[in-house]
Structures are given as C-alpha cells and as structure tokens.
Amino acid sequence: MRRSHRVIIIAAIGLVGLSLVLAGGYQLMNARTLQVAGRLVHRVETPDKLIALTFDDGPTSSDEAAAILDTLAARSVRATFFVTGREVDRDPEAASRIVAAGHELGNHTWSHPRMIFRPPAEIAEEIESTDRVIRAAGYRGEITFRPPYGKKLLALPLYLAAHDRTTIMWDVEADSDGGPDQSAAEIAGRTLAHSRPGSIILLHPWHGRSATQQAIGPIIDSLHRQGYRFVTVSELING
Numbered sequence: 001m002r003r004s005h006r007v008i009i010i011a012a013i014g015l016v017g018l019s020l021v022l023a024g025g026y027q028l029m030n031a032r033t034l035q036v037a038g039r040l041v042h043r044v045e046t047p048d049k050l051i052a053l054t055f056d057d058g059p060t061s062s063d064e065a066a067a068i069l070d071t072l073a074a075r076s077v078r079a080t081f082f083v084t085g086r087e088v089d090r091d092p093e094a095a096s097r098i099v100a101a102g103h104e105l106g107n108h109t110w111s112h113p114r115m116i117f118r119p120p121a122e123i124a125e126e127i128e129s130t131d132r133v134i135r136a137a138g139y140r141g142e143i144t145f146r147p148p149y150g151k152k153l154l155a156l157p158l159y160l161a162a163h164d165r166t167t168i169m170w171d172v173e174a175d176s177d178g179g180p181d182q183s184a185a186e187i188a189g190r191t192l193a194h195s196r197p198g199s200i201i202l203l204h205p206w207h208g209r210s211a212t213q214q215a216i217g218p219i220i221d222s223l224h225r226q227g228y229r230f231v232t233v234s235e236l237i238n239g
C-alpha cells in the first residue's frame with residue numbers, strides 16, 4: 001500500500017473514532033438514566049402506586065409560591081422543589097414557606113449553568129452555596145441534586161460521587177417535551193399518559209408559566225382517582 005493511502009486510512013479511522021467519542025459523550029451528557037459516577041435515579045421500580053412530583057427552578061416569587069402551595073395543600077400532597085440558590089437568595093421567604101408547608105427542597109445549582117466543561121472549584125461553589133441557602137430556609141432532610149438541563153458529563157458526576165450525593169432525573173417531563181405553547185389540559189394529559197408506579201414527574205411551574213401551574217391540580221386529582229399516593233423524592237428513593 002502506498003504511504004499516502006496509509007495516511008488517509010489512518011486519518012479516516014481516527015475521524016470515525018473521534019466522532020464516536022463525541023457522539024457517545026453527547027448521549028452521556030444528556031442521558032436521563034445514567035452517568036459515569038455516583039447514584040442516579042430517574043424512576044423507582046415498585047409495584048406500589050407511589051409517585052413523586054418535582055418542580056424545577058424558582059422560587060421566583062412569594063405570590064407564585066403561594067399559588068403552587070395552595071394547590072398542593074388543598075390536596076394534602078407533598079412535593080419536591082429543585083430550587084436554584086440564586087432565586088432562593090432573592091426571595092428567602094418563598095423558600096421558607098415551601099419548607100414550612102412540609103415539602104422537600106433539592107439542589108438545582110446556584111445560577112443554573114450547563115454543568116459541563118466547568119472547573120471542579122466552580123462546580124463545588126454552585127452546589128455548596130445552594131446547599132447553604134436551602135439549610136437557611138429551614139430544610140433539614142437529605143438534599144438531592146438535579147443538574148440544570150439534565151446535563152452532566154465527567155467533573156460533575158465525580159464531584160457528586162465523592163460527596164455521596166444522589167442525582168435525581170425524571171421519567172415524565174410533560175411541559176418541556178410538548179413545546180412551550182401547550183395548554184394546561186395538554187400538559188396534564190401528557191403527564192398522565194406517561195405516569196406509572198415509581199415515576200418521577202418533572203414540571204416547570206415558575207416564571208409565570210401559568211399553563212403548568214394550572215395543570216398541577218388536575219394531574220394530582222386524576223392520579224389520586226387512580227389510587228396513586230404522592231411522596232417526596234427522598235421518600236420514593238429510600239423506600
């Protein structure tokens with residue numbers, strides 16, 4: 001074989017290898033069900049009709065918190081709120097109200113960045129500063145972690161594993177999967193279609209997303225009628 005041919009073949013193999021690594025990394029970064037290190041939970045295998053309702057981002061304001069908390073309180077349901085430190089810091093009263101109502105707080109980073117290609121010190125600061133405001137809001141239970149946009153690659157999972165933190169993903173994501181212009185009925189319908197025993201439902205009710213806010217009540221009512229019981233994420237994963 002001529003030398004120039006060999007070079008071309010080796011370069012081609014190298015390019016294929018590189019694209020496989022990049023494609024694999026992309027899959028891994030967005031995977032709902034696995035990461036390279038540490039415990040990740042996206043649902044729980046159980047025959048019992050248990051389900052966890054999780055809300056991402058926020059708390060954006062005490063008014064929005066009040067609306068969501070009223071909906072949950074009227075149905076005696078406890079949920080898990082993955083809050084950002086920045087927003088808790090801006091409205092600590094809203095976070096305290098959530099805790100006082102018996103709900104669980106989870107860590108969703110301080111400033112909601114994509115947690116990939118970040119130095120370890122920045123990852124630690126995003127998570128630990130958020131832990132501090134979650135504790136200041138009065139929450140005493142285990143603080144689980146959910147990465148913004150669900151993105152994680154290497155440094156973040158290694159940090160989480162080293163600090164014995166559990167990553168919580170989800171298996172039902174109705175308000176994002178169906179696009180931004182869905183009605184409350186569409187969000188509820190999509191959520192109910194995908195919920196099953198052990199599911200972790202993700203909703204984004206903050207930032208004025210009224211369709212999602214209005215879907216919460218109907219989702220709970222329908223799942224209650226089907227015999228489901230709502231638990232917090234910690235209760236679901238620790239049995």
Ligand SMILES: [Zn+2]
Nearest residue numbers: 056057148149
């Ligand atoms: Zn988020």
